[in-house]
Amino acid sequence: MSKIIVMTSGKGGVGKTTSAASFAAGLALRGHKTVVVDFDVGLRNLDLVMGCERRVVFDFINVINGDARLKQALIRDKRVENLWILPTSQTRDKNALTKPGVERVLGALRQEFDFIICDSPAGIEKGALMALYFSDEAVIVTNPEISSVRDSDRILGVLASRSRRAELEMEPVKEHLLLTRYDLNRVETGEMLTVDDVMEILAIPLLGVVPESQSVLRASNLGSPVILDSASQPGQAYADAVGRFLGDSLEHRFLTAERRGIFQRLLRRSA
Amino acid sequence: MSLLDLFRRQPPSAPAARERLQILMAHERAGVRGPDYLPKLHKDLLRVCKKYMQISDDKVSVRVEELGNVSMLEVNIELPGGGAYAR
Numbered sequence: 588m589s590k591i592i593v594m595t596s597g598k599g600g601v602g603k604t605t606s607a608a609s610f611a612a613g614l615a616l617r618g619h620k621t622v623v624v625d626f627d628v629g630l631r632n633l634d635l636v637m638g639c640e641r642r643v644v645f646d647f648i649n650v651i652n653g654d655a656r657l658k659q660a661l662i663r664d665k666r667v668e669n670l671w672i673l674p675t676s677q678t679r680d681k682n683a684l685t686k687p688g689v690e691r692v693l694g695a696l697r698q699e700f701d702f703i704i705c706d707s708p709a710g711i712e713k714g715a716l717m718a719l720y721f722s723d724e725a726v727i728v729t730n731p732e733i734s735s736v737r738d739s740d741r742i743l744g745v746l747a748s749r750s751r752r753a754e755l756e757m758e759p760v761k762e763h764l765l766l767t768r769y770d771l772n773r774v775e776t777g778e779m780l781t782v783d784d785v786m787e788i789l790a791i792p793l794l795g796v797v798p799e800s801q802s803v804l805r806a807s808n809l810g811s812p813v814i815l816d817s818a819s820q821p822g823q824a825y826a827d828a829v830g831r832f833l834g835d836s837l838e839h840r841f842l843t844a845e846r847r848g849i850f851q852r853l854l855r856r857s858a
Numbered sequence: 859m860s861l862l863d864l865f866r867r868q869p870p871s872a873p874a875a876r877e878r879l880q881i882l883m884a885h886e887r888a889g890v891r892g893p894d895y896l897p898k899l900h901k902d903l904l905r906v907c908k909k910y911m912q913i914s915d916d917k918v919s920v921r922v923e924e925l926g927n928v929s930m931l932e933v934n935i936e937l938p939g940g941g942a943y944a945r
Contacts, residue, residue: 777870
């Protein structure tokens, strides 16, 4: 039984695309045939983060409009087996996404894939609504910062009222919290909301905490999902999150700053 | 900046963020999930209050609170001018 998972947040710039890329790669690494679909029509970036921007010929919108077949638009990842990317159009606008069109493409993807990850655009308008409408589960990507938390709460309200599952009065979309850009040093000095603060406010189960790290920018510079950098903390945090999603019981890591002596600190700084 | 400021620590700001969010969320959730007539009721109440006192719009709040299987309508009207029903 295939599952449609939306990566959403309301707010922009919190790490939806980064998380979608890593989450999809993580599911594929665990042996599940996975596709990640870019819903950000007009501002496509998933292809860049996945490092396949030069291989895009046809896209999601071409398939919706019948200008290309699904097989022609799907890009197979060169590093990870079982992983595919469906890029979106850079030139059209979000009105190109029609509900019947999206339903038809997702239906066809369901026949082929175990997991379909929908990378949502920011906002709560058409593009974002289309990305979440057909979802079975939702990963709410949130930064420990007030505007992000507020927007996450908004998007939870939208999921509960305007998704297909809500409209058909089916079992509600299953919600997961993914806290990203968690800066341990600022949490320790009381300058950043803690995991517990955010969980208390949003009141949804925690899938993972991804620490703030330079390796995320490095990964996107290189066009490689950060989960493939298994030496990095974000890479490990995403792998854990994927594991929990698949039912592994794993303790949360990277929730407290490592204690560093003055020498280590000096060394780290000069390194 | 004086030399002293270098040693003086500002109080942490995260608790303020948390408190503001909690208040805001309670308000927004009530607003979003309450019945449709809530904004209109709010407006009508304001109009009535203004007949008897000088009061600014933000001193009248209307919200719905869910307590178990009971929904409560909570109306808060803050009288202008301070205590002892000052006007």
